[in-house]
Amino acid sequence: MRAASFPVSPVNGSLCLTDFSLLASRFKRVFFALVPTATDTRFLLIPADLPSTEKQQEQPWLTVARHAAQTGLPKKESPDSLYFPMCGAEREVLVAEVSGVDPLVLEKATDEWLADTGQALSDELKKIKGEFLDPITGLYGCNLFFEAVTEAIDRQDLHLVLIEALPPSRSIRDRFSPVLNTGSLLKNYNRRSFPLFHLGMAVFAILVSDQQRINLSSFCLSLITALKGHGCRRVRCGCTSVSLQRGDGRLLHDHPRLLLDEAWQALQVACRRGPFAFCDYDTLINPEHAPLRPISRSLIAKVRRRCRQLDVFSLVLFTFDFQKKVGADVLLDAGCETRHMLPFADGYLVIVGDARTDEVRAWAVGMIERICSNKGADYSLSAGISAYPEHGSRIAEIINNTRKALLHAAFFGPRSVVVFDAVSLNVSGDVFFAEGDWNAAVREYRRGLDRAPADINLLNSLGVTYALMNRTGDAVRSFTRVIDLEPDNFMALYNQGLGRQAVGQYRQAAASFSRAREVYNPEDTDQAGAIDDLLYQLGICFFHLGNYVSCMDMLTAWHARQGAVKSAGACCRYLGISAYHRQHFPDASRWLQLALAHDKFDAESLSLLGDSYRILGEGDDIALRLTEKAVEIAGPEPVFLLRWGRALAACGKYDQAIEQFRRCAAVRKTRIDAWLEIGTVYGLQGRYRQARRYIKKLITGRDVPDEIRSRAQTLCQHHESLR
Known part of the structure; x- marks a missing residue:
């Protein structure tokens, strides 16, 4: 028996925009070493495209840099500059401008030499980056974190956010998947390319700059909500800040560990508040500011x-x-x-x-x-x-x-002048909510409801807070009460749908989302901010209900509206699985490949992609590797074993295929499919008597679907004709 694979693979060292900020000095040394006579290097962010009027006004060197960005090929510009495209983002490409090059070198530089030099530069930069990557998540590791803090500490309003998102695990293998998944989700969430680190033990760090302190709680709340919406079972954030007004920037510059200690202390408080919570260190040491x-x-x-x-x-x-x-x-x-x-x-x-x-x-x-x-x-x-x-x-x-x-x-x-009333308690509850103290927020909202039991805002606020505390039943009851009072309340219908979805009530959740969609008012800013997620969640409900046509219609349109920002992820996974079940295998292959680019350890996507390749005839060996990898990750899941067995049979490994099919036949949900596959493989081996024993079970069995029974009869006739 082949040994199970270790659940971590070599990390992808591809370059990104943040690398050229954190590793700029190291990268520049590589350019000086590989480009003869160069005296200076700048890293430029070039917009992928500009209106024609602006292009006419730009300087010649920028035109050359843009041409390099658009073609992906190095370019030279007199009198002394070379431009190497390095990496791209959604609407920008980073180009390295190497100046001070001797004109003679520039004159003799051929396109082939430029291409070879560009490839050599890319390879060397990837090696440097690889030295600082965490081997599990592919994010920056702890060894670069303190250096990044020291360099950034002099900026005004630098914030450190620590994130812990590791649920309890029953085995060693189960500990890897949440870490990998959380790292992927954070990379997808981090649209502004803030430096993102994995410090170890499922504790992640984000260095947030150019963001006012007043927005820090919103950033943490948005992050928690996003990760919770993608299935994380707990997410806690601890944050701290340093600014010129704080007055201890010099101390933190010399001792960056102090900033980490502050965020760590805040994270411990957040962990005591519940499964989804955050805490700002400033509220701990300066309670008088609250x-x-x-x-x-x-x-x-x-x-x-x-x-x-x-x-x-x-x-x-x-x-x-x-x-x-x-x-x-x-x-x-x-x-x-x-x-x-x-x-x-x-x-x-x-x-x-x-x-x-x-x-x-x-x-x-x-x-x-x-x-x-x-x-x-x-x-x-x-x-x-x-x-x-x-x-x-x-x-x-x-x-x-x-x-x-x-x-x-x-x-x-x-x-x-205001007299204290129920609305005042709603406002005070919102203050505690913004601080991440959701127990105190619930206390305020409930006191407000004691005064005004039918207050829509209080009921909605209480429901949202309960949802973040994982008290889903209480949350749904709050939203249902709002809908009883105001049947067309969009936010209550939307939140009720989220609550029902969280406990697996997909049919009821779809009804809530559909009703919210009917009453949607695009002129309401709150509703406009939620409608995209509502449509996404409605598509997920259709997926779980087996309505794959509606799921694909909803999520394909949703995905197209997101642009390149969300070109991979959970949406692609739902689309790929839906396309597979609709037997649209080319579409399934395309979407599942995108899903695996987001999470390469997604066993179901691996298994379905392998089966799609087998069905399309795009490589039985590839199909075998993918389906086998899925079994290694997920364990002996019968459906995955069934697809692996089919790939083994397609590669002519009949005895190994029958071994897997027999394991599937021992499980009720895959027994009938396994009998058909065993009968088919025995027929391919010319062992018709053994094949007939399994085919007879399918022809005479009570609970056999008509489509399987018909295939068994056809297979039986085929075997009889060959005997």
Whole structure:
């Protein structure tokens, strides 16, 4: 018996744009060594095409560089430059400009010499890159990570995101596949070509630059959602940032390990939050920067002491809309009269006793108008109001509710006054959601629903959060409640479909997606951002329901709209398998090849591609290698054994084929197909008596499909004619 293959193959060392940033100095030394007399090398990103008007205005050297990019051939340009196309992206090609070349060398450089030099350069650069690649994923390894951090640390707003996505495994073989799959998914997700590393033990790192901190949580959330949507069973992110404002860039430049330690600490917190979560290190070390940071005990004690004699009171928190101004506290104090005023955070907390909230709101509005009238527009304030008693709330929560009301007020612009309500809890839940603290977000949304059980936004927000926490049943119930209240709510229908799909209810999920498609409004930005994924998920539902025609119609159109960005991946896999089951084998081969370019360890794609080659007569030896590789990866899966056996038979290895078919015959779902294959192979060997025993089972059996029975009868007649 042949030994099973080790589940890792040599990595692909093809060049990409990021290589010429991280390894630029090493690459330049290669150019100086292989191009005689060269004095300088630049790496240029050349657009693949330009409007004719712009082409007419570009400089001559750029025209030559573009010609090299378009033809893929090195070019020379007087007086001293050579242009070598190195690698391409979606709409750009990287061209190496080698200047300072001696004019005599340039004059004697033939097209053949240029082509040979270009190939030699490419080979040497790939060797250099290979020294820094992780052998499992083909991503940059840990040995290049610290160097990349040190070089990038002086840039403003550099972010490090660590990703952990390794589910529990039952065997050594099962540990490799998730790592390889996660690496492939991250490469596909990383459209902006940020440096991507595998640090080991299924921990990946992305160095994100040119991205504002405010967008970092959105980046992590988008990444988690994308990987979860592609079947990852858990994804956690920990992130940290360094900027010129932070003030410790020099320290991090000398000790880049500190940046990794920060992201690692944040990742540990994310791991405790659930299977899909993220955490920003800044929120751990600077909790005072959080909009809903804990309230000091001293302030709670002061408020409790001043309200001891009051059965009913309200708290009003005034804060400046722009910048804190001197003298406002004096005006507020004068306007408060008998009311108590306490400094709180960046504002002032006023205790108003024995008044209804509408009266308190009117007083706060009047106070802001008087201050702005007295001091000018620069003294613009807003206010948040909360009332006591509040069911089940303590003094600390009443104080915190004023901040939630202020966050709510920010949506209305300067000089706004808001009384704490269910919408305020929706806003505070969104704050926790953006920080990756989904348990706290759920708490806020549920408190909001206690106040407003039919609030559509709260129900949708709660459902989305439950989905990210893997509480799929709770998520579906939330979305179903929204649809009961508002049957044409696109986002609820879409999210309900995702939840049903996650638990394998593909028919119900397809119904939800189809209904959402019917009510889609292209003018709604939220709906426009979700429609592409909805159509993709609907295609997947059709696939699982066996409706391969609708699946291919949906996913082919979806794939065409994505352009080159998603030219490979899960979509190609679904299309390839669907084409195979429709017996469109040329299409199946094309799509499955693209799928394997994305994940070369996809056993089903390997098996089906091999069987397609066998059926099309495009190489029985290739079909045998592919189907055998699928069995090595997936183990003795009966369907894979059946295809392997067919490839063995096509190569004339009849005894080995029969051995595999007998293994399939021991399993109910492949028994009938295996009997037919055994009868066929025995016939090819001229062993008609053994063949007849299996063919008779197919002709007289009860549960044999008509198509198989007919083939068995034809085979029996053929054998009789040969005897």
